[in-house]
Amino acid sequence: MKILLLGKNGQVGWELQRALAVLGEVIALDRHTSQTAYGELSGDLSSPDSLRDTIRRLQPQVIVNAGAYTAVDKAETEQELAHRVNALASQAMAEEALRLDALLIHYSTDYVFDGTGTTAWKETDAVSPVNHYGTTKLEGERLIAASGCKHLIFRTSWVYASRGNNFAKTMLRLARERTTLNVIADQIGAPTGAELLADVTAVALQQTLKQPELGGIYHLAPAGEVSWHAYAQYVIDVARAQGETLAVETVAPIGTVDYPTPARRPLNSRLNTEKLREAFSLHLPNWQSGVTRMLMEVLNK
Ligand code: NDP
Helix, strand or coil: EEEEEEECCCCCHHHHHHCCCCCCEEEEEEECCEEEECCEEEEECCHHHHHHHHHHHCCCCEEEEECCCCCCCCCCCHEEEEEEEHHHHHHHHHHHHHHHCEEEEEEEEEHHHCCCCCCEECCCCCCCCCCHHHHHHHHHHHHHHCCCCCCEEEEEEEECCCCCCHHHHHHHHHHHHCCCCEEEECCCCCCCCCCHHHHHHHHHHHHHCHHHHHHEECCCCCCEEEEHHHHHHHHHHHHCCCCCCCCCCCEEEEEEECCCCCCCCCCCCCCCCHHHHHHHCCCCCEEEHHHHHHHHHHHHC
């Protein structure tokens, strides 16, 4: 089986390189043109035409798109680029997947919802993004579904990985430097490890190839919920328990209104994962287990 992986160096893309490797031949591309066994191929999502050309030449059975314009605040000003990468590239992939009868796997976000209420969002709930990033991600979802191609779309939240920067690493750095940290306490969600996303993708990919009726949109996040504030406190507690010397004395809860950003953030990022767990017979671990694992790697324990 030939699998085209786009966005190979992102948090999720990196983990997918590992998780997909046992399923078939993975042709993994980043935004640059790469020399591959199939010649020079472009993985630039800002150029949907180059992407079409890559897919036509490669003829993969599966396309996994881990690439996206993910700079949520910058998307408010770079609207056209965010739209091209998150919406038009998804459309190009979907249309080419349909021509090949290939399966397209794509990732989206809880930011398609407006963040009201305290109930975990279901796949069938009404969408209403509060920022431009969410709007472009929603459009990507809709273009994929409208194309009629076989697809899996995983909406997830608060993604982290041990590679690259993430919230937990930032909190660790600040906790070494400062005595007080102010952290938002009224946004609730579940930190989702790129490892979990990649592993679930591999399982769902295999099952969906056998049973195409499993295709569709799924919410994917670990079990449990937490605020950014309690997440920061957890990171600090684990680090201290591992013997880290930290300067921080107070982790103060603040409101979203106290931390203005160019893009609005939804308060309620909870995702209901029942559909995913039932469809693929999966158990989703609690968020603490993945975060602890990542911290052990980061702290070199
Ligand atoms: P990252 O930002 O870590 O990775 C995104 C990747 O996309 C990067 O490797 C980036 O390349 C690549 N990319 C950006 N623009 C282009 C382009 N024009 N052409 C090719 N590649 C491009 O994101 P994640 O791994 O965290 O996100 C994976 C998916 O999950 C995305 O669909 C995202 O929307 C979704 N998601 C992420 C959340 C999060 O908290 N991060 C939350 C919810 C959903 P480069 O490194 O060169 O910039």
